[in-house]
Structure formats: C-alpha cells, structure tokens
Amino acid sequence: MLIAVERLLIRLRQPSARADELIALRRRLRDERAATIDADERALAREVHDRKLAVVAELRAVTSCGSCAAGQPWPVGHHAGGACCAGDTASLFDDRELAALAHAGTGPGDLVAPREAPAGCAFRAATGCTLAVRHRPARCVHYVCTTLRRELHRRGQLDAVEARLAALDGAMQRFAAARAARLDRETVAPLVEALTAASAARRR
Ligand code: SF4
Numbered sequence: 001m002l003i004a005v006e007r008l009l010i011r012l013r014q015p016s017a018r019a020d021e022l023i024a025l026r027r028r029l030r031d032e033r034a035a036t037i038d039a040d041e042r043a044l045a046r047e048v049h050d051r052k053l054a055v056v057a058e059l060r061a062v063t064s065c066g067s068c069a070a071g072q073p074w075p076v077g078h079h080a081g082g083a084c085c086a087g088d089t090a091s092l093f094d095d096r097e098l099a100a101l102a103h104a105g106t107g108p109g110d111l112v113a114p115r116e117a118p119a120g121c122a123f124r125a126a127t128g129c130t131l132a133v134r135h136r137p138a139r140c141v142h143y144v145c146t147t148l149r150r151e152l153h154r155r156g157q158l159d160a161v162e163a164r165l166a167a168l169d170g171a172m173q174r175f176a177a178a179r180a181a182r183l184d185r186e187t188v189a190p191l192v193e194a195l196t197a198a199s200a201a202r203r204r
Pocket of ligand 1: 137
C-alpha cells in the first residue's frame with residue numbers, strides 16, 4: 001500500500017493522538033528496516049525474538065495481567081488489565097526495541113491498533129494487546145510486577161521465568177551492543193573518508 005494512502009486510512013480510522021503515534025512508529029520502523037546490517041546483528045535480533053517467545057510460553061497460564069489495573073485512575077484503570085501497558089508508545093517502542101523487532105521481521109503492517117479510545121500504549125485495548133506477541137517489544141514480556149511475581153511464586157514458576165528473563169536480557173544486551181557498534185561505524189566512516197580525501201588532495 002502506498003505510504004500516503006496508509007497514513008490517510010490511519011487518520012480516518014483513529015483518534016488523532018493515536019494516528020500521530022502510529023504514523024511516527026511506522027515511519028521509524030521503515031527507516032530501521034532500510035538499514036544495512038550484518039548477519040550477526042540479524043541473528044541477535046532473532047535470538048531476542050525467540051527468547052521473548054520462550055518467556056511468553058512460561059507465562060501462558062497467568063491470570064494477574066487481566067485484572068491488575070481495575071480501580072486505578074486513568075489511563076491505567078481505563079481497562080481492567082494491562083497496567084504496565086499504560087505508558088507512552090514512543091518510549092515503549094524505543095530505538096533499541098524497534099530495531100530488534102524490525103530485524104526479526106516485523107513490518108509496518110504488523111502494527112495493528114485497536115479502534116477504541118487510547119489509554120496509554122497505542123496497542124492497548126479492553127481485551128489486551130492487539131499485537132501478536134512476536135511483534136511486541138521485549139520489554140512487554142520483561143516487566144514482571146509484584147502481583148505477577150506473587151502469582152508465579154504460588155505456581156512454582158518464578159525461578160523458571162526468571163531464568164528465561166535473564167536469557168532474554170542477555171540477548172537484548174548483545175543485540176544493543178552490536179547495533180551501537182554499527183551506528184558508531186556509520187558515523188565514523190564518512191569522517192575517515194573525508195580525512196583521507198583531504199590528505200590525498202594535499203599531497204597532489
Ligand atoms: S505493545 Fe502491547 S503489551 Fe506492549 S505495552 Fe503496548 S499494549 Fe502492552
């Protein structure tokens with residue numbers, strides 16, 4: 001779909017605040033997907049993706065996340081669950097998270113938002129998150145609040161979840177380091193090129 005048409009449809013379907021967020025998020029995602037990255041960085045993005053799904057598999061039966069926000073002030077209490085989803089979209093999808101998603105295969109069309117009124121993250125809805133788990137930031141599965149921690153302890157799952165979270169954290173740290181090194185190289189390369197050209201010009 002043409003980007004201009006896509007943006008028009010988002011503006012027609014969404015409240016203006018969420019439309020602005022979605023358009024900005026999709027633009028950043030497209031820019032990240034256009035970056036040239038090496039196989040190691042892409043493999044690390046895939047590892048983040050796989051370890052995120054491993055955490056979710058361990059959390060599948062929990063119930064805390066469906067009622068944690070009830071009775072709290074807006075925006076947290078706007079829906080019964082998902083208190084940790086009441087934050088700001090751009091912060092939840094920061095550059096590191098968005099890059100990990102982009103290089104693990106998430107595209108602009110995967111960022112599908114609800115039509116109801118916004119209450120925090122652009123993808124938060126009364127029935128939960130509208131994104132498939134594979135397209136959610138790693139931090140969305142990484143956040144384990146006290147209520148959830150207690151439930152996991154009761155279920156005898158806390159150690160297993162913490163081990164998977166540590167593995168996810170390690171993968172994200174390695175991905176972030178590889179990405180930062182690439183960005184440094186991209187910044188330095190034109191400088192080296194200009195200095196080399198200047199030096200060659202002086203010698204002529
Ligand atoms: S992407 Fe989904 S899970 Fe993550 S903060 Fe937004 S609504 Fe919550």
